[in-house]
Amino acid sequence: MPVILNSQNPNFDADFTALLHTKREADQDVDHVVAGIIAQVQSRGDEALIEYTEKFDHLSLTPETLAFSPAEIDAAIATVPNAERSALELAATRIRAYHERQIPNNEWWTGDHGEGLGWRWSAVERAGLYVPGGLASYPSSVLMNAIPAQVAGVENLAICAPTPNGKFNPLVLLAARLSGVETIYRIGGAQAIAAMAFGTETIPKVDTITGPGNAFVAAAKRRVYGHVGIDMIAGPSEILIIADRDNNPDWIALDLLSQAEHDASAQSILITDDADFAHGVIRAVEKRLETLERRDIARQSWRDFGAVIVCQDLEQAATLSDRLAPEHLELCVQDAESYAQKIRHAGAIFIGAYTPEAIGDYIGGPNHVLPTARSARFSSGLSVLDFMKRTTLSRMTPAALAAIGPSAETLAKSESLEAHGLSVRARLDQLNKDTQS
Amino acid sequence: MPVILNSQNPNFDADFTALLHTKREADQDVDHVVAGIIAQVQSRGDEALIEYTEKFDHLSLTPETLAFSPAEIDAAIATVPNAERSALELAATRIRAYHERQIPNNEWWTGDHGEGLGWRWSAVERAGLYVPGGLASYPSSVLMNAIPAQVAGVENLAICAPTPNGKFNPLVLLAARLSGVETIYRIGGAQAIAAMAFGTETIPKVDTITGPGNAFVAAAKRRVYGHVGIDMIAGPSEILIIADRDNNPDWIALDLLSQAEHDASAQSILITDDADFAHGVIRAVEKRLETLERRDIARQSWRDFGAVIVCQDLEQAATLSDRLAPEHLELCVQDAESYAQKIRHAGAIFIGAYTPEAIGDYIGGPNHVLPTARSARFSSGLSVLDFMKRTTLSRMTPAALAAIGPSAETLAKSESLEAHGLSVRARLDQLNKDTQS
Numbered sequence: 001m002p003v004i005l006n007s008q009n010p011n012f013d014a015d016f017t018a019l020l021h022t023k024r025e026a027d028q029d030v031d032h033v034v035a036g037i038i039a040q041v042q043s044r045g046d047e048a049l050i051e052y053t054e055k056f057d058h059l060s061l062t063p064e065t066l067a068f069s070p071a072e073i074d075a076a077i078a079t080v081p082n083a084e085r086s087a088l089e090l091a092a093t094r095i096r097a098y099h100e101r102q103i104p105n106n107e108w109w110t111g112d113h114g115e116g117l118g119w120r121w122s123a124v125e126r127a128g129l130y131v132p133g134g135l136a137s138y139p140s141s142v143l144m145n146a147i148p149a150q151v152a153g154v155e156n157l158a159i160c161a162p163t164p165n166g167k168f169n170p171l172v173l174l175a176a177r178l179s180g181v182e183t184i185y186r187i188g189g190a191q192a193i194a195a196m197a198f199g200t201e202t203i204p205k206v207d208t209i210t211g212p213g214n215a216f217v218a219a220a221k222r223r224v225y226g227h228v229g230i231d232m233i234a235g236p237s238e239i240l241i242i243a244d245r246d247n248n249p250d251w252i253a254l255d256l257l258s259q260a261e262h263d264a265s266a267q268s269i270l271i272t273d274d275a276d277f278a279h280g281v282i283r284a285v286e287k288r289l290e291t292l293e294r295r296d297i298a299r300q301s302w303r304d305f306g307a308v309i310v311c312q313d314l315e316q317a318a319t320l321s322d323r324l325a326p327e328h329l330e331l332c333v334q335d336a337e338s339y340a341q342k343i344r345h346a347g348a349i350f351i352g353a354y355t356p357e358a359i360g361d362y363i364g365g366p367n368h369v370l371p372t373a374r375s376a377r378f379s380s381g382l383s384v385l386d387f388m389k390r391t392t393l394s395r396m397t398p399a400a401l402a403a404i405g406p407s408a409e410t411l412a413k414s415e416s417l418e419a420h421g422l423s424v425r426a427r428l429d430q431l432n433k434d435t436q437s
Numbered sequence: 438m439p440v441i442l443n444s445q446n447p448n449f450d451a452d453f454t455a456l457l458h459t460k461r462e463a464d465q466d467v468d469h470v471v472a473g474i475i476a477q478v479q480s481r482g483d484e485a486l487i488e489y490t491e492k493f494d495h496l497s498l499t500p501e502t503l504a505f506s507p508a509e510i511d512a513a514i515a516t517v518p519n520a521e522r523s524a525l526e527l528a529a530t531r532i533r534a535y536h537e538r539q540i541p542n543n544e545w546w547t548g549d550h551g552e553g554l555g556w557r558w559s560a561v562e563r564a565g566l567y568v569p570g571g572l573a574s575y576p577s578s579v580l581m582n583a584i585p586a587q588v589a590g591v592e593n594l595a596i597c598a599p600t601p602n603g604k605f606n607p608l609v610l611l612a613a614r615l616s617g618v619e620t621i622y623r624i625g626g627a628q629a630i631a632a633m634a635f636g637t638e639t640i641p642k643v644d645t646i647t648g649p650g651n652a653f654v655a656a657a658k659r660r661v662y663g664h665v666g667i668d669m670i671a672g673p674s675e676i677l678i679i680a681d682r683d684n685n686p687d688w689i690a691l692d693l694l695s696q697a698e699h700d701a702s703a704q705s706i707l708i709t710d711d712a713d714f715a716h717g718v719i720r721a722v723e724k725r726l727e728t729l730e731r732r733d734i735a736r737q738s739w740r741d742f743g744a745v746i747v748c749q750d751l752e753q754a755a756t757l758s759d760r761l762a763p764e765h766l767e768l769c770v771q772d773a774e775s776y777a778q779k780i781r782h783a784g785a786i787f788i789g790a791y792t793p794e795a796i797g798d799y800i801g802g803p804n805h806v807l808p809t810a811r812s813a814r815f816s817s818g819l820s821v822l823d824f825m826k827r828t829t830l831s832r833m834t835p836a837a838l839a840a841i842g843p844s845a846e847t848l849a850k851s852e853s854l855e856a857h858g859l860s861v862r863a864r865l866d867q868l869n870k871d872t873q874s
């Protein structure tokens with residue numbers, strides 16, 4: 001049974017705060033191990049990478065087989081049934097259309113004294129995309145990582161996707177092809193992050209690494225951050241659904257379970273203003289759990305981290321939602337579009353009962369790589385901007401320097417940075433001379 | 438003497454690559470110490486903070502005196518001379534005007550099947566700005582951090598600025614007031630980062646921490662990253678100047694020195710296509726070093742990390758510049774504005790001989806918090822976006838779900854995520870029923 005909270009209960013605040021601070025990940029002290037792996041890959045390159053892949057993925061590689069060959073990719077893609085291929089193509093088209101709107105504008109304007117000011121965006125040259133292996137090797141994640149990079153204009157895209165015991169999902173290779181990725185390495189874990197961050201004999205160093213992964217991948221991304229760009233440190237996924245009584249309990253139950261089935265650390269929360277509806281959803285979840293393929297995982301997640309909150313009214317629901325700052329937020333309420341305006345902190349909002357989160361996971365258009373564990377308070381989902389950077393531009397005219405230079409000189413002196421001041425003063429003196437002559 | 442490289446030299450490539458990989462920071466193993474400090478502040482709050490401030494800054498504080506009082510701020514501000522006050526006000530006005538243009542647009546549009554798609558930006562609620570103390574306690578850094586946050590719409594802004602032996606710069610307090618910051622704590626180091634990231638009895642937890650600092654501050658920011666947002670992990674500052682012979686060698690020398698005087702790990706590089714000009718600049722630097730107030734620091738930086746590169750032509754200069762991906766790039770060449778188009782990787786570009794970097798440090802308008810150590814390959818200077826985050830929005834209509842839902846279902850099945858597929862299927866079945874009835 002999930003936690004059931006009622007906002008009328010005198011302990012509600014304390015219980016809700018406890019829910020906010022639920023730890024869903026074991027404190028694995030993997031950092032020490034990860035530091036060792038990174039050091040090995042930095043110093044021994046391919047050799048270390050091959051050893052770790054043998055050890056962790058039970059797969060023997062050579063520098064020549066680190067990447068899938070074009071023939072292997074072709075062969076795998078040929079096995080993909082037409083229905084899957086079409087679905088993936090539609091998803092790619094829609095994700096691309098959404099992300100193309102994110103391309104930022106360059107700006108260049110003239111200031112008060114004739115000076116030019118502005119900025120210019122440009123793409124990184126190389127990006128490395130991490131795609132988890134095994135259970136969670138999702139072609140949709142390939143599209144969600146690679147398409148924003150492609151739209152940004154990144155020239156070189158490579159994927160690292162571990163293939164434990166050599167097993168892989170052909171749709172992952174098709175998704176890579178649909179999003180312009182030529183190179184797919186069958187490596188994973190901290191060793192893959194290290195290889196992309198520092199380069200090996202075979203794997204070129206990249207500028208930016210994105211994509212989700214386990215605790216080892218997360219620790220490795222934290223360690224290489226600054227040396228390369230990264231998207232975020234991702235934790236287990238979560239959903240919050242705000243639903244009123246005018247919903248089908250089974251639909252809401254399935255939406256909760258579509259989060260819970262990801263993994264046992266996932267979290268599904270329902271907030272409703274109707275206690276009867278809350279119990280209806282709980283019963284519907286129980287019923288679906290009887291037959292669901294991934295019922296063992298989903299049941300564990302629902303039991304350990306699931307929560308149902310009965311609140312006073314939908315105003316309160318919005319306030320609680322902002323405190324949770326959920327990764328995914330479904331709004332199944334009357335006039336959901338204007339209700340959405342009340343929300344400030346959420347990674348993605350799914351508006352209305354016909355927008356199950358699964359649409360956003362695959363095909364809606366927005367990115368499914370989203371801030372977890374309440375980090376929507378300060379961070380955003382993956383976007384084209386993660387693969388671009390901005391260069392600021394300024395051009396002073398002599399008149400502009402004459403107008404604002406003296407203030408810069410004053411501030412430089414007050415900060416005891418004499419050369420800063422002199423670099424302005426030397427030019428101002430010349431301008432004064434020019435004026436006098 | 439700085440390194441002098443000539444692109445005609447057969448060893449040039451190797452020498453340039455060595456320059457790229459120059460280490461300017463000692464590998465201080467501060468991470469272990471920082472982990473301890475963070476743990477202490479997390480568990481003991483104010484008490485630990487006060488102990489560390491006593492130990493590192495030789496300053497005795499109480500919970501009541503952790504922050505400057507309004508009266509202390511008023512008294513300090515009253516001592517600021519008019520010239521400095523006016524200069525700071527002009528800087529604040531110009532920085533604000535530049536950053537107001539960075540406010541991103543919200544978007545909402547209708548897709549192919551009547552579905553609504555878009556995103557919305559919002560500000561973080563609380564930001565903590567770190568301002569280094571002692572030598573590098575710069576009021577300009579306060580403006581550059583606080584104004585973007587204020588423009589973004591952050592409601593609560595606090596500054597941590599250590600005051601070793603109780604000493605502080607009144608202009609820092611004035612800059613804080615000019616940029617809407619009410620609260621200034623006199624704490625610094627890893628302990629200040631920990632206090633802002635996790636909160637103490639006195640200091641509220643923030644969502645995002647920005648601002649430069651020493652190795653301890655950098656290590657602490659890396660550790661709290663993900664729990665809060667951070668701007669970047671900053672290293673020592675650098676400048677690259679591309680200048681042709683038609684420049685005053687003394688101006689260029691002063692620009693190089695305005696970087697070198699920051700600290701001994703700063704790096705100043707000149708690229709020119711004229712060997713005589715190169716030597717003219719070197720002589721001008723030597724001459725200025727005779728009298729410069731901060732000549733000990735500047736001389737050390739110039740000797741250890743300075744470089745002068747004589748290249749074949751300005752095309753090659755642009756190529757080398759992109760390999761260096763400098764934090765600051767001055768272009769003192771003919772038709773500098775169109776030359777700037779050749780550059781892809783730089784934090785900030787200063788166009789033309791009348792735009793010394795010092796203008797950008799103080800008053801030009803663009804931010805002076807910029808990516809160091811070649812991280813301009815993948816990251817940007819501080820901006821309004823660092824204090825905002827994006828929520829993606831989608832709203833399916835029944836018609837849109839009918840059109841794209843089946844593909845989502847197909848992909849969910851192929852990823853063995855049954856509940857994902859069922860959450861779509863349940864709705865599609867209802868739509869089919871509705872159509873038939």
